[in-house]
Amino acid sequence: MIPEFDFADIEKGTPETLSELSKAAREVGFLTISNTPITPARMGLVLAMYRAFFELPEDQKQRVNMAVTGANRGWGAPKSEQVDPNANPDYKEVYDSGFALPEGAEFSDLAVYAPNRWPDLPEGFETVISAYYRDAMAVARVLLRGLANALGQDDGYFDQHFDRPMALLRGNYYPERPDWAGEKDFGIAAHTDYGCLTLLGTDGVAGLEVLSGDDTWVPVSAKPGTFVINFGEMLEFWTEGQVKATLHRVKGTSETRISVPLFFNPNYETNVAPKGSDPIIAGEHLGKRFAETYLHMKAG
Numbered sequence: 001m002i003p004e005f006d007f008a009d010i011e012k013g014t015p016e017t018l019s020e021l022s023k024a025a026r027e028v029g030f031l032t033i034s035n036t037p038i039t040p041a042r043m044g045l046v047l048a049m050y051r052a053f054f055e056l057p058e059d060q061k062q063r064v065n066m067a068v069t070g071a072n073r074g075w076g077a078p079k080s081e082q083v084d085p086n087a088n089p090d091y092k093e094v095y096d097s098g099f100a101l102p103e104g105a106e107f108s109d110l111a112v113y114a115p116n117r118w119p120d121l122p123e124g125f126e127t128v129i130s131a132y133y134r135d136a137m138a139v140a141r142v143l144l145r146g147l148a149n150a151l152g153q154d155d156g157y158f159d160q161h162f163d164r165p166m167a168l169l170r171g172n173y174y175p176e177r178p179d180w181a182g183e184k185d186f187g188i189a190a191h192t193d194y195g196c197l198t199l200l201g202t203d204g205v206a207g208l209e210v211l212s213g214d215d216t217w218v219p220v221s222a223k224p225g226t227f228v229i230n231f232g233e234m235l236e237f238w239t240e241g242q243v244k245a246t247l248h249r250v251k252g253t254s255e256t257r258i259s260v261p262l263f264f265n266p267n268y269e270t271n272v273a274p275k276g277s278d279p280i281i282a283g284e285h286l287g288k289r290f291a292e293t294y295l296h297m298k299a300g
């Protein structure tokens with residue numbers, strides 16, 4: 001159902017792999033990938049670091065609460081984000097970090113490039129998470145080049161717009177599905193991702209569901225070291241709808257779960273509109289989607 005790929009095959013870019021990749025991007029919008037340079041053991045350390053952060057007493061997490069800093073870096077408490085206006089705010093908690101432009105650079109004052117808010121605890125958090133951010137971006141870059149080739153474009157077609165990427169790394173923590181949860185309550189409600197490509201590592205616990213062409217929710221799981229890849233709204237615009245931004249959600253189960261998406265978004269000023277349409281500036285689209293979904297950034 002969800003196509004599976006080996007990273008080495010995408011790096012090699014044989015015609016057969018590229019044709020399968022193109023099919024997966026057009027028809028499903030989701031795939032899994034194994035055998036990347038990020039080993040299962042490495043992913044295990046990253047997941048353990050996020051878990052240690054989420055298990056801190058709340059007053060520790062409050063110190064980096066994004067609702068206090070006003071940006072979208074740091075801790076997002078349960079119900080700080082509402083990705084589906086028809087559902088209740090999500091019951092997950094998150095920790096976000098991302099690309100920071102030097103102070104004073106163009107756009108450096110915007111939420112999409114905000115300075116990171118690293119917690120003092122757990123020890124080593126910033127080191128482990130920022131090294132993972134760097135290495136996960138390198139993997140995402142190879143995948144995006146492969147996808148460009150799969151769509152008949154050269155390597156740099158997307159990649160040349162990613163030298164100051166508004167890439168955001170998130171740790172999602174899903175507690176057990178609460179007793180009070182009703183039909184409008186989700187770990188994360190149905191949504192499409194906003195950017196181009198999402199590289200998602202998980203602890204292997206089930207929970208992610210993807211909307212298939214026949215309107216059924218299909219479970220997808222991946223053990224640490226295997227990654228789930230999906231495509232976002234900007235890439236759907238940019239490819240004239242060839243690549244699908246597929247709806248997905250996490251209802252939650254009786255087990256806690258951690259997932260770590262890297263949202264690989266391009267430079268602020270990239271025009272991601274379909275050819276011949278009015279420009280859609282990537283930074284404006286992302287800023288608009290943040291303002292629609294983060295409760296602390298909602299207008300009015």
Ligand SMILES: O=C(O)CCC(=O)C(=O)O
Pocket residue numbers: 170172188193200202207208248249250258259261
């Ligand atoms: O936790 C997951 O598996 C999916 C998370 C997700 O869709 C997101 O953070 O955008």
Ligand SMILES: [Fe+2]
Pocket residue numbers: 191192193248
């Ligand atoms: Fe998502």
